[in-house]
Amino acid sequence: MSENNIKIEIKNFSFYYGQKQVIHDLNLKIHKNEIMSFFGPANGGVTTLLRSLNRLFELNHNTRSEGDILIDGESIFDPDASVTELRRKVGMVFEIPTPLPLSIFDNVAYGPRLNKKKSKDEINEVVEQAIKQAALWDDVSDRLRAPAMSLSGGQQQRLCIARVLALKPEVIILDRACSGLDPISTAKIEESLTKLKKQFTIVIAPHNVQQAMRISDRAAFMLMGYLVEAGADIFTHPQDQRTDDYITGRFG
Amino acid sequence: MKKFKENLSGRIFLLFALSSISALALITVFIVVRGIPIISDVGIMDFVFGMNWAPTEGEYGIFPMIVGTVAVSLGAGLIGVPIGLCCSIFLSEFAPPFITTVFRPAIQLLAGIPSVVYGFWGLIFIVPLIRDYLGGPGLSILAASIILAIMILPTVVSISEVSLLALPRQYKEGALALGLTHWQTIRCVMLPAAKSGIVAAVILGIGRAIGETMAVIMIVGNAVAMPESILDPVRTLTTNIGIEMGYATGIHQEALFATGIILFVVIMILNATAQYITRKKSG
Ligand SMILES: Nc1ncnc2c1ncn2[C@@H]1O[C@H](COP(=O)(O)OP(=O)(O)OP(=O)(O)O)[C@@H](O)[C@H]1O
Ligand SMILES: [Mg+2]
Numbered sequence: 001m002s003e004n005n006i007k008i009e010i011k012n013f014s015f016y017y018g019q020k021q022v023i024h025d026l027n028l029k030i031h032k033n034e035i036m037s038f039f040g041p042a043n044g045g046v047t048t049l050l051r052s053l054n055r056l057f058e059l060n061h062n063t064r065s066e067g068d069i070l071i072d073g074e075s076i077f078d079p080d081a082s083v084t085e086l087r088r089k090v091g092m093v094f095e096i097p098t099p100l101p102l103s104i105f106d107n108v109a110y111g112p113r114l115n116k117k118k119s120k121d122e123i124n125e126v127v128e129q130a131i132k133q134a135a136l137w138d139d140v141s142d143r144l145r146a147p148a149m150s151l152s153g154g155q156q157q158r159l160c161i162a163r164v165l166a167l168k169p170e171v172i173i174l175d176r177a178c179s180g181l182d183p184i185s186t187a188k189i190e191e192s193l194t195k196l197k198k199q200f201t202i203v204i205a206p207h208n209v210q211q212a213m214r215i216s217d218r219a220a221f222m223l224m225g226y227l228v229e230a231g232a233d234i235f236t237h238p239q240d241q242r243t244d245d246y247i248t249g250r251f252g
Numbered sequence: 253m254k255k256f257k258e259n260l261s262g263r264i265f266l267l268f269a270l271s272s273i274s275a276l277a278l279i280t281v282f283i284v285v286r287g288i289p290i291i292s293d294v295g296i297m298d299f300v301f302g303m304n305w306a307p308t309e310g311e312y313g314i315f316p317m318i319v320g321t322v323a324v325s326l327g328a329g330l331i332g333v334p335i336g337l338c339c340s341i342f343l344s345e346f347a348p349p350f351i352t353t354v355f356r357p358a359i360q361l362l363a364g365i366p367s368v369v370y371g372f373w374g375l376i377f378i379v380p381l382i383r384d385y386l387g388g389p390g391l392s393i394l395a396a397s398i399i400l401a402i403m404i405l406p407t408v409v410s411i412s413e414v415s416l417l418a419l420p421r422q423y424k425e426g427a428l429a430l431g432l433t434h435w436q437t438i439r440c441v442m443l444p445a446a447k448s449g450i451v452a453a454v455i456l457g458i459g460r461a462i463g464e465t466m467a468v469i470m471i472v473g474n475a476v477a478m479p480e481s482i483l484d485p486v487r488t489l490t491t492n493i494g495i496e497m498g499y500a501t502g503i504h505q506e507a508l509f510a511t512g513i514i515l516f517v518v519i520m521i522l523n524a525t526a527q528y529i530t531r532k533k534s535g
Binding site for chain 2: 054056059084085086087088091092094096098100101102110111114160163164167
């Protein structure tokens with residue numbers, strides 16, 4: 001892969017909650033238009049790493065990081081860089097779908113409404129496109145004004161994906177976004193992710209190894225805060241014994 | 253034996269529960285029985301909308317006092333609610349831990365100060381300020397509104413803070429992750445999501461303002477007349493009872509009970525609204 005194909009570069013990155021170090025000197029490059037997944041046993045630091053990519057960990061008091069993360073070659077920790085712009089560029093979908101207590105339409109529209117000065121028509125278009133991209137349009141096109149809470153769990157999660165897409169991000173992070181969902185919803189989301197990677201860079205924490213195998217172009221195995229290995233053929237040819245053990249179900 | 257004990261303790265709790273409910277029922281029945289005759293004699297319209305209150309001469313119109321009550325509580329709400337809301341947003345979102353640990357109990361402490369102390373402070377401090385700088389007698393709607401605004405702060409702050417803190421953390425994270433600023437997140441996501449709790453806080457606060465008597469008697473002037481400005485003295489429903497109960501007898505006393513009924517109805521409506529709003533799931 002050539003250098004200008006790199007979207008995110010994580011350099012000597014360490015992370016601490018208070019005194020406790022939960023990510024150890026991590027180095028990794030994530031390419032444009034790929035689905036990169038981070039997997040591993042519980043408490044491996046995946047969530048922490050993903051929340052570092054959009055600086056969401058800053059909500060927790062008493063955290064500290066070392067090293068650097070570059071997106072398009074620019075440090076996200078640059079004092080001049082705007083956090084809100086970073087977060088628009090790096091959208092995030094969480095484990096538990098959390099639509100706001102608004103209508104389906106407004107859930108997707110409120111981001112674009114606040115962020116840019118746009119006409120009503122433009123917003124309608126952005127919202128429709130985002131809902132379609134998230135494979136939700138067929139479910140909700142006739143009831144966009146219904147409360148988002150009336151959707152099923154899987155639909156709510158796709159709505160959360162749609163509201164991220166409506167902001168036209170460049171990177172999309174999904175932390176266990178399918179863990180509470182039924183297989184059909186999961187399949188729909190996975191299908192739309194494979195389509196979306198043509199436009200975006202996608203970073204996910206899959207909810208199990210099978211999902212990682214199904215959808216990722218490359219995967220990284222995280223163990224106790226260490227990146228053990230990363231690569232495209234990690235599932236077929238793991239380099240490290242621990243990776244092999246985990247994939248084949250000997251621990252974790 | 254164990255079964256028997258459990259049965260017994262259940263009964264005892266039931267007894268206590270019943271006694272408190274029956275106390276409430278007793279008071280209600282008493283007020284209604286004593287107050288209804290005069291309302292039906294005078295006529296509900298003439299009682300509620302009558303402009304003259306001269307119980308010794310057989311005039312029983314409480315409209316000026318209803319206006320007084322509304323004016324004073326509305327004023328308290330207009331001053332107290334924005335301040336209280338800002339306090340709760342500050343406490344739940346911005347204040348560093350060491351400030352919350354001081355600030356939160358301090359506001360709760362306000363609830364523990366006896367109302368006569370508020371009234372006294374208002375009389376000595378607020379009333380002269382208003383008289384000197386804004387004119388009028390000082391004893392006024394404005395003075396009472398200011399004092400009541402302070403008195404309802406603990407209610408408004410604590411209930412709206414709790415409803416903000418009770419929001420799922422993911423609402424906030426989801427909004428921030430979309431690139432909203434902290435303030436946009438509060439304004440566009442958290443406040444609307446906590447709306448029902450905040451509305452309840454406001455209604456309960458205003459309910460408290462309507463019911464407050466002692467502090468208001470001391471600073472509101474108690475003149476039974478339609479006010480023309482917020483610098484005029486008024487009499488409220490509660491202060492009417494408070495002032496005249498000492499010497500009222502016969503029909504006059506009944507008229508005070510009837511005032512109580514009106515007050516009771518107003519507060520019941522407010523509380524019911526608050527309950528309805530908090531119970532209703534938003535969305
Ligand atoms: N807010 C926090 N304060 C202190 N320690 C934390 C906090 N959040 C996470 N940790 C710790 O950091 C380590 C990594 O947690 P993290 O959630 O990043 O792992 P994970 O790989 O996402 O785990 P899981 O598989 O459970 O989702 C864990 O040891 C966890 O206990
Ligand atoms: Mg996690």
